[in-house]
Amino acid sequence: MKTNVDEILKSVPVSKINLTAKDFKSDVDVRWCAGCGSYAILSQSQKVMPDIGIPKEKVTFISGIGCSGRFPYYMDVYGFHAIHGRALAIATGLKISRPDLSVWVATGDGDCMSIGGNHMIHACRRNIDINVLMFNNEVYSLTKGQYSPTSRIGQVTKSSPLGALDDPFNPITLALGSGATFVARGFDRDTKMMNHLFKRAQKHKGVSFVEVYTNCIIYNNKAFDEFTSKDTRKEHTVNLEHGQPLVFGNDHDKGIKLDGFKPTVVSLSNGEYGTSDLLIHDEKDSTLALILARMADNPELPRPMGVFQSVERPSYDEKVEWQINNEIDKKGEGDVETLLRGEEYWQVD
Amino acid sequence: MDVNKTINKTENAVVRFAGDSGDGMQLSGTFFANVVASQGIKINTFPDYPSEVRAPEGTLYGVSAFQVNIGTSNIHTPGDKIDVLVAMNASSLKVNLPRVKKGGILIVNKAGFNDKNLKLAQMEESPLDSDALKDYRLFSFDITRQVKEILAGSGLSPKDIERTKNIFALGITYWLFDIPLQQAFRWIEKKFAKKKDLLAANLRVLEAGWHFAEDQENFAPQLAIAPAEQQSGYYRNITGNHAVALGLVAAAKKAKLPLFLGSYPITPASEILQYISGYKQYGVKHLQAEDEIGGITSAIGAAFGGSLAATTTSGPGLSLKIEAIGLAIITELPLVIVNVQRAGPSTGLPTKPEQSDLLQALHGRHGEAPLPVIAAASSTDCFHMTIEAARIALKYMTPVILLTDGYLAQGAEPWRVPSLDELPKLNVDFATDAQEFNPYRRDPETLARLWAIPGMKGMEHRIGGLEKQDVTGNVSHDPENHQKMVELRQQKIDNISKDIPPAIIEGHQSGKLLIIGWGSTYGAIKTAFDDLQKDGLSISYLHLRHLNPLPANLGEILHQFDNILVPEMNMGQLKMLLQAKYLLPILGYNKVKGQPFKAEEIKAKIKEILTTEV
Numbered sequence: 001m002k003t004n005v006d007e008i009l010k011s012v013p014v015s016k017i018n019l020t021a022k023d024f025k026s027d028v029d030v031r032w033c034a035g036c037g038s039y040a041i042l043s044q045s046q047k048v049m050p051d052i053g054i055p056k057e058k059v060t061f062i063s064g065i066g067c068s069g070r071f072p073y074y075m076d077v078y079g080f081h082a083i084h085g086r087a088l089a090i091a092t093g094l095k096i097s098r099p100d101l102s103v104w105v106a107t108g109d110g111d112c113m114s115i116g117g118n119h120m121i122h123a124c125r126r127n128i129d130i131n132v133l134m135f136n137n138e139v140y141s142l143t144k145g146q147y148s149p150t151s152r153i154g155q156v157t158k159s160s161p162l163g164a165l166d167d168p169f170n171p172i173t174l175a176l177g178s179g180a181t182f183v184a185r186g187f188d189r190d191t192k193m194m195n196h197l198f199k200r201a202q203k204h205k206g207v208s209f210v211e212v213y214t215n216c217i218i219y220n221n222k223a224f225d226e227f228t229s230k231d232t233r234k235e236h237t238v239n240l241e242h243g244q245p246l247v248f249g250n251d252h253d254k255g256i257k258l259d260g261f262k263p264t265v266v267s268l269s270n271g272e273y274g275t276s277d278l279l280i281h282d283e284k285d286s287t288l289a290l291i292l293a294r295m296a297d298n299p300e301l302p303r304p305m306g307v308f309q310s311v312e313r314p315s316y317d318e319k320v321e322w323q324i325n326n327e328i329d330k331k332g333e334g335d336v337e338t339l340l341r342g343e344e345y346w347q348v349d
Numbered sequence: 350m351d352v353n354k355t356i357n358k359t360e361n362a363v364v365r366f367a368g369d370s371g372d373g374m375q376l377s378g379t380f381f382a383n384v385v386a387s388q389g390i391k392i393n394t395f396p397d398y399p400s401e402v403r404a405p406e407g408t409l410y411g412v413s414a415f416q417v418n419i420g421t422s423n424i425h426t427p428g429d430k431i432d433v434l435v436a437m438n439a440s441s442l443k444v445n446l447p448r449v450k451k452g453g454i455l456i457v458n459k460a461g462f463n464d465k466n467l468k469l470a471q472m473e474e475s476p477l478d479s480d481a482l483k484d485y486r487l488f489s490f491d492i493t494r495q496v497k498e499i500l501a502g503s504g505l506s507p508k509d510i511e512r513t514k515n516i517f518a519l520g521i522t523y524w525l526f527d528i529p530l531q532q533a534f535r536w537i538e539k540k541f542a543k544k545k546d547l548l549a550a551n552l553r554v555l556e557a558g559w560h561f562a563e564d565q566e567n568f569a570p571q572l573a574i575a576p577a578e579q580q581s582g583y584y585r586n587i588t589g590n591h592a593v594a595l596g597l598v599a600a601a602k603k604a605k606l607p608l609f610l611g612s613y614p615i616t617p618a619s620e621i622l623q624y625i626s627g628y629k630q631y632g633v634k635h636l637q638a639e640d641e642i643g644g645i646t647s648a649i650g651a652a653f654g655g656s657l658a659a660t661t662t663s664g665p666g667l668s669l670k671i672e673a674i675g676l677a678i679i680t681e682l683p684l685v686i687v688n689v690q691r692a693g694p695s696t697g698l699p700t701k702p703e704q705s706d707l708l709q710a711l712h713g714r715h716g717e718a719p720l721p722v723i724a725a726a727s728s729t730d731c732f733h734m735t736i737e738a739a740r741i742a743l744k745y746m747t748p749v750i751l752l753t754d755g756y757l758a759q760g761a762e763p764w765r766v767p768s769l770d771e772l773p774k775l776n777v778d779f780a781t782d783a784q785e786f787n788p789y790r791r792d793p794e795t796l797a798r799l800w801a802i803p804g805m806k807g808m809e810h811r812i813g814g815l816e817k818q819d820v821t822g823n824v825s826h827d828p829e830n831h832q833k834m835v836e837l838r839q840q841k842i843d844n845i846s847k848d849i850p851p852a853i854i855e856g857h858q859s860g861k862l863l864i865i866g867w868g869s870t871y872g873a874i875k876t877a878f879d880d881l882q883k884d885g886l887s888i889s890y891l892h893l894r895h896l897n898p899l900p901a902n903l904g905e906i907l908h909q910f911d912n913i914l915v916p917e918m919n920m921g922q923l924k925m926l927l928q929a930k931y932l933l934p935i936l937g938y939n940k941v942k943g944q945p946f947k948a949e950e951i952k953a954k955i956k957e958i959l960t961t962e963v
Contacts (some may be wrong), residue, residue, distance in 0.1 A: 004605040005655040008779045009804045026811070028823065037456050062650070063813075072811050073824065078803035080653055081813025086646040087636065089611075093647030094803075096634055098654035101803050118682045119646075122639035179867045315840030320634055327629040334630035336602045340595055340766050343539070345585040346387040347764075 001324075001333060009100075015055045021046040024056065027078040037188030037214035038067055038135060042074055043193040045104075045133070049077070052202045054102045060089045060094060061104045065109035066142050067216075068135040071106035085116030088123045091130045092316075099317045102202060103130040109150040110140050113169050117149075124178035124207050126316040131201040131208045136171060137216035138223050145219040157219070171211045172293040172308055176286070181206040183289065184307045187213035189228045193239070193305060200307060206315040227303045240292065240306035245278035248302050255279075256301070263295055265302070283310040356527055356571040361420025363428030364516065364522065366439030366515075367445045368461075369444035370404050370413045373515035376540070377435070378415025381522055385530045386586055386763045387420050389576030393418045393872065394586070394761045395427035400616070400700045405470040412444045419526070423879050425727070425872035427760060429947040435518050437492075439463050439470035451484045454569050456521055458514060460493035467508070486569055492517050499557045500550055509547065513554040520558020526704035527571045530559055568676065573579055583766040589731040589757035590617070592764070593661070593687055594624035596735025598631055600685075601657045603736070604743055604775035609651035610635040611644040612661045616699045617755040621661040641669035645686070649673060652682040653812070655779065655802035657739060659685040663755075664693045664706050671714055674748055678718045678838065680812045681789075681798045684861045688756040690868075692943040701943030702756035703869050705919040710750045711926070717835045719842040721745070722897040724752040726871035729764040731757055734894060736772060743777050744848075745841055746797040752896075754918075755867045756945045783807030788822035794840035846898035852906055856882060856889035859909035862958055867893040867923055870916055870946055877951035888955060896923070904931050912958055914938060916951055 022047040049059065059077040063069040067086035072079025078101075078129035082090050087105045095103045112120050123130065130163045139157060140146040150171060154163040175183045182204040186193045194212065201208035213224040222229075226236045237258060238248035246256035246263075253269040255278040266273040270285045281287055289309035295301040314322075328334075364381065368374040388393045397414045418428035436442040438461030449455065462475045476482050477489050492514045499517075500510045516537070521676050534552060541548035562568055562744060587595075601608035612622040612635065625635050634656075636944055638644040645660040652658035662670060667688045677684045690706045692698035710722045723739050725734040727924040731753050740749040780786055780801035788810040801808040807915030810822060818825035819833055854863070855878065866874040871892050877891045891906065893899065905911060907927070915924045916938040924937040938954045939948055 001607070002605075003601075003632075004777055004779065005607055005802065007605075008655075008781065012781070012783075012806050013805045026407070055806070059803055060653075060803045065814075065873075078811075079808050079809075079811035080680075081811060081815060082646070082649075083672055083814050086642060086673065086676075087647035089643040090650035090653070092638075092643070093609060093611055093636060093650030093658070095650075095653045096636055096647070097607060097651035097656040097658075098803065101654070119643055120644065126961045158500070223562050263884055314751070317905075324629045324632055324634070331630045334599060334628070334632075336631065337599060337769055339628070339631065341583050342382060342585050342587075342766075345583045345766065347520075347583055348389060348579045348581050 004278065015057055016052055017050070017055055019050045019056060021050060024076050026048045028073045030074050031070065032067060035217040036067070037137065037216070038071070040188040040191055041133060041135060041194065041212055041214065041228045042071065044198060045075065046189055048195055048198040048202070051199060052102070052278060054086070058100060059104070059229055061106055062091045062094070063106040066111045066140070068106045068108040068111065069142070070257055085111055085114070086119065088116060088119040088132065091256055092126070092128050093128050095128055095317050099129070099321060103122050105132045106129055107132060107134050109134065109136045109138060109171070110148045113149045113174065117135055121174070121178040124175055124180035124209065127179065127181050127206040127313050129205055129207070129315040129317050132199070132210065134171060134209065135213045135214040136211050137214045137220055141214055141216045141219050170293060170296055172296070173290065175209040176289055176293055176309060180209045181309070181313050182208040182307070182312050183309045184209070185211045185213070185305055187224060187228045187305065188215055190305070197307070200310070204310060205318070206313055236302050237305050238302040239255040240281045240304050240308065242281055242283045242307065245275045247275060247278065258291070261291060263291060263301060264292060265300065268321035283307050286311060356573045359439060359572045359574055360422070361418065361419050361424060361574065362432040362526070362572060363416065363430060364433045364435070365411060365414055365416045365431045365445060365448070365551070366435045366518070367441035368515065369406055369441065370399060370411045371406060372413070372437045373512065374413050374437065375415050377515040377519045378417055379948060380519055380533065380536050382417045382761065383419070383586055384523070384528055385526065386584070387532050388528060389573050389579060390419050391421065391424035391577045391763065393427050393760065393762045396870040397758065399519060407438060407440060407466055409440045409444055409470060409608065412441045414441065414445060415774040419574055420811045421577050425875045426945070426948060429949050434523070435516065435522060437518065439472055439475070441474065443470050443472065443495050443946065449485060453485050455482060455485050455487045456518065457487065457489040458492040458518065460491050468868040488568060488927055493555070495561060497556055499554055503546070504548055505546060505550055509550070512549055516551045516554045517558035517561070519564040520555045524559045524562035525569065525571060527573050530556060540691060551662065580765055584763050585766055586761045587729060587732070587764045588620070588759055588761045588920040589728040590620035590689065590759070591624055592728060592731035593735050593753065596732040597625065597657070597659055597685065597739070597774060598628055598633060599732070600736045600739035601633070602769060602777060603772055604657055604739065604777050606657040608633045608663065609648060609649035609656040609658045611638050611651065611658070613641045613644045613666060615640050615641070615663045615666045616664070616689055616757045618661050618663045618687065620758070621687065630802050632654070640652055641666040645670040645673040648684055649677050649680070649682060652677070653803070655800070657685070657743070658683070660689065661687040661689070663689045663691045664697070664709070665695065667706060667709060668713070669843050674720065675714050675716060675718050676750040676814050679814055679816070680718055681746045682748070683746055683800070684748035685738045685742055686748055687735070688750055690752060692941070698943040700755060701940060702869065702945060703918050703943065704754060704755040704870070705922065705941070707896065707919065708750065711754055717839065719839050719897070720747055721749045721842060723749065723844055723895050724868040724893070725757055726764050726868065726892055726894060728757050728760050730894070732764070740773055740775055741845060744797065745795050745845060746800060747784045747842065752868055754869050757766050780805065780808060781876045787819055787820050788812060789820050790924050791837070796837060796844060839921065843898055846901045849895045849898070849900060851902045852891050852893065854889050854891050854906060857887060860887055860889055860890070861910070862891045862912045862914060862955065863891060863907070863910035864955065865891050865893060865915045865923070865927070867896060867917065870918065873946035873948045873951050874916060876948035877955065878947065881952055881955060886955070886959065893923070899930070907931050907933055912936060914954070914958060916946055916954065918945065
């Protein structure tokens with residue numbers, strides 16, 4: 001079905017793709033606080049863009065409200081800074097109507113999991129082919145410091161002076177439980193990991209949900225330090241690599257072993273266990289992904305980072321195209337005048 | 350058989366098919382209306398059924414009815430009073446009898462009046478056995494026994510046999526109006542094409558019903574209605590919801606744009622979504638979103654991408670979409686928002702019409718957020734106003750709200766199907782010049798900003814809900830700029846008044862009384878107006894289809910009349926707007942019963958004004 005959109009897109013040349021990160025920097029001054037974790041996410045996004053093989057005019061970034069909401073202004077691609085919580089729904093409509101675009105969403109823990117929670121779970125369920133970067137700082141920052149749906153129990157914020165009472169969401173289990181096909185976690189200080197995750201997210205056909213632990217230097221400083229600071233991260237995180245055993249620790253001396261369905265930490269240094277006893281990561285195993293996601297519940301366990309799950313399922317936008325093409329194959333391209341007349345018409349001479 | 354049975358000519362008649370929810374009265378009514386319309390007779394129909402999915406059998410609240418107004422001319426509503434009531438059981442007779450004219454014809458299925466039926470209808474005794482119905486012409490037949498006899502040995506289950514009784518009643522009704530059965534056979538063949546045994550049974554029963562009526566010695570004389578004068582062309586019956594769906598497809602075709610509908614099911618708007626979801630062959634894309642907000646925001650996403658985007662809803666859904674409408678206003682993206690109004694507030698009366706969202710549509714937003722609001726006057730007008738909504742949205746880069754209501758949505762009337770060439774041109778100019786591009790550069794005439802869609806090299810830009818600097822589209826907190834942008838957005842919408850048809854007065858151009866209608870009140874007001882004009886009353890009528898901006902000549906017109914009356918199905922919302930804008934006293938006539946105005950009510954009000962007001 002040829003429309004003006006197809007024609008106009010055909011009429012202009014496609015830009016070269018041998019660009020650099022600089023080509024994706026807009027001329028707008030970045031206004032996040034000095035030391036904000038968002039800078040690292042922005043920088044990696046700009047670095048990844050030249051490598052994903054998509055002309056920059058085909059890339060769109062959609063955001064909601066919050067510190068992450070400013071993200072599109074800083075990327076020199078097509079951008080849409082929407083209203084609170086709705087970035088995923090806007091991205092869904094855009095991707096369905098324009099499957100040729102690479103659609104990214106920059107969102108935060110409040111934007112994505114609180115006011116936009118419904119759009120989030122349904123985007124995951126539909127497996128729409130968009131890439132969601134969720135900046136998780138476990139606090140509402142742009143509104144100056146209230147607790148968020150990922151804030152921890154007891155967290156003292158401006159709206160929880162005596163400590164937050166709500167149980168927080170675990171973003172990874174929420175995404176997995178909602179049917180997301182690609183689910184990953186990284187953090188602001190590990191730029192190499194982010195770079196890898198963003199590329200994987202773009203490559204993945206279907207919804208890609210990437211949680212990024214993002215430090216808020218003003219309202220929740222060092223919330224993730226245990227997992228992100230150079231001194232402690234090796235002891236407190238474990239990197240997930242497909243087909244590899246879960247090994248961690250300063251000296252690669254610890255591993256995760258499954259005791260039934262229960263992950264436990266074992267020492268690799270006393271000779272009792274070797275890497276062959278350890279849990280081998282399998283991105284295709286959805287049950288395993290949930291077990292790994294739940295490790296965050298147990299403070300004794302290291303926090304997994306990387307790709308929890310990457311499974312294939314036809315994406316919603318793909319299915320929409322399929323249904324249209326299938327119907328046209330069967331019945332031919334519809335004639336609108338015939339549709340208007342319907343089957344039950346009569347003629348007056 | 351009496352071959353000399355008389356046929357009485359009549360101008361019009363209101364026929365109502367009533368029965369239990371499971372009796373197939375919607376089907377009978379639709380078949381009757383379609384076949385009558387295909388004879389060139391004018392029709393207007395309205396279904397009236399319980400909001401329960403399957404209300405308990407035989408009860409008063411389980412009654413389902415379908416009303417058809419048929420006639421040679423002046424058929425603009427489903428009709429006030431009933432001339433012929435077909436009632437399949439005691440409850441349906443009881444519920445509908447108050448609307449039947451004295452002397453009207455009652456065709457009643459005697460089998461629906463057993464002790465159980467009477468008890469469910471809360472009747473002490475059968476009205477068929479007393480003189481309760483002496484003011485009407487009662488014809489009671491055991492239709493259930495008739496169909497059992499006709500279909501004995503057909504191999505159908507007793508349940509399937511009993512289900513044909515509505516078709517038998519339909520046969521009687523066709524005979525009564527002297528409608529030949531050939532067309533009726535065609536409809537039944539289509540309906541039961543996949544069920545051969547039921548097809549044969551229904552064809553037999555239909556014919557038997559006709560002959561049964563013909564053979565009755567004491568049945569009412571036949572009524573004949575002459576066909577109306579009609580413009581040549583293809584015709585079909587269409588409901589308002591169906592017309593909106595087709596209007597969206599036709600508008601996208603005219604604009605050569607892909608169509609995207611983001612919607613969430615809500616009574617009485619869901620049918621638009623349902624129709625659209627079946628148009629894959631036409632390249633139409635839709636999303637049944639997770640909620641109302643997802644419906645509109647997905648449409649906003651599609652509009653950003655270059656689609657003709659739409660969202661459809663009813664009152665409570667519009668309330669949920671309001672914040673996103675503000676986003677579409679400030680990002681200046683084209684969007685068609687269809688609100689099929691229902692009685693509120695809150696869940697209100699979900700299946701019943703009202704016009705109480707006018708102020709919500711016009712003003713129900715935070716910030717200074719003007720947008721065009723238009724309203725369809727009839728079921729068929731829903732098609733044309735959908736195209737008008739798309740025209741304004743695309744030309745002026747703005748969301749547009751189209752108001753219809755549950756009455757137009759479900760009511761049907763014959764529609765002369767236009768060819769695509771007859772429809773207005775919808776031109777879309779996407780931005781193509783990357784050198785000159787600025788996202789908020791405006792067309793000097795329309796003040797519409799450029800529509801640059803993702804995929805266009807060199808025009809990468811950002812839009813969003815934050816106030817933007819004029820021309821460049823950069824985020825701006827500059828006070829002067831905000832003032833300027835608010836004024837520009839207002840001016841853009843106000844200017845549309847130069848691009849819509851002027852208000853047209855029916856009747857005298859000045860005088861004692863001008864009636865102003867908007868939306869679905871058209872039918873009742875037009876009927877009342879035509880009748881009273883025929884009676885020699887000096888009155889005038891003006892129907893508004895554009896509510897924001899209003900036609901440029903409206904103020905001038907209002908000053909030509911001593912009295913202005915606005916009948917509306919709300920507490921006086923248009924009245925308030927007109928008073929505020931033109932500083933004139935305006936009389937309101939307000940009905941909020943979840944039912945449309947009757948022409949008789951409007952007539953009475955007009956007469957009252959003409960006798961009391963100076």
